[in-house]
Amino acid sequence: MSHSQQKHTTEKVVVIGTSAGGMKALTVLIRQIHDDFPAPILVVQHLAADASGDALLEVLNKQGMIKCHHAVNGSTLENGHLYLAPSDHHLMIDEEHRILTTKGAHENRSRPAIDPLFRSAAVVFSNNVIGILLTGYLDDGTAGMSAIKRCGGICMIQDPQEADYPDMPNNALNHVDVDYCLPLSEMGSLLYDLLAEMPHKKLPIPKDISIETRIAKRVLSDVPAVNALGELVPFNCPGCGGVLWEMENSSSKRYRCHVGHSYTAQNLILEQALKIEETMWTALRMFEERRNMLFTFARDQKGAIKNSALERAHLSQIHIDRIKAILTGDDKGHTVGVHQQNEF
Structure with a gap:
């Protein structure tokens, strides 16, 4: 099969989320990945709006063998490539297995945020997703991990005891039945083993996860959609001043407005x-x-x-x-x- 054909037949994906301490953690992980990696890797690293991410990509390209790029809207996913979320944009995957970058509402006070990527990957790839959560503050990524788990995918976290900032892996460990909690040095070989067993026959996607993904992609943003996700609560959205709904099927307390802002309780x-x-x-x-x-x-x-x-x-x-x-x-x-x- 030619290279041009291969890039249109991606059937599995690895998604990674990290925040504080992410450059160090990603460097250790990517050193274990070769250019024959049998899936695309998409990464959300929390970035300030005025940051470019160039420094991170430069380090990853020097340390590893996998090709690392800025994610470009509309590009087709290719195995053996890593795509980094651009600053001030959410990174997601559309139904045609293409990259989608948007200026949608902040989630967990971040853009890019981890949850939109994880949810979109779960919706598109179902149980052929491996989600990895690394070092970072607070709890972005926990809801996305829960979505991956509910869609049949595999959830992996960095051992909080070795993480420079253990909040994110700890929160996922406390609220999601993660499949693997392990040191960074052991992740690479495990990824190859797990991907060798994929793809699996896709499982149905829960309705609430599909709705949240469509809201994040700006395809859907209205009151009836959010009404279907939870109960109206007497709090206002700090981002836009609108009302908030508490999500019903969330692994931990989480809130969303109809515009698209989303917050964990923290x-x-x-x-x-x-x-x-x-x-x-x-x-x-x-x-x-x-x-x-x-x-x-x-x-x-x-x-x-x-x-x-x-x-x-x-x-x-x-x-x-x-x-x-x-x-x-x-x-x-x-x-x-x-x-x-x-x-x-």
């Missing part, structure tokens, strides 16, 4: 904290402007009017002091990890 709490902080800085600025304006106004007044303006300026100062006390307090400890999770 990520929703963190995003709410950031929005609160942003709002309080705005309130602080407005109270300071009001205090200064009242002092300026009072200078030109006399009697009761002057006293009233000074009293209101004093009350503004009280609010300023209270807001500053909150902003400089340590009730924001979790935001430290938030700013680090996009690092390699």
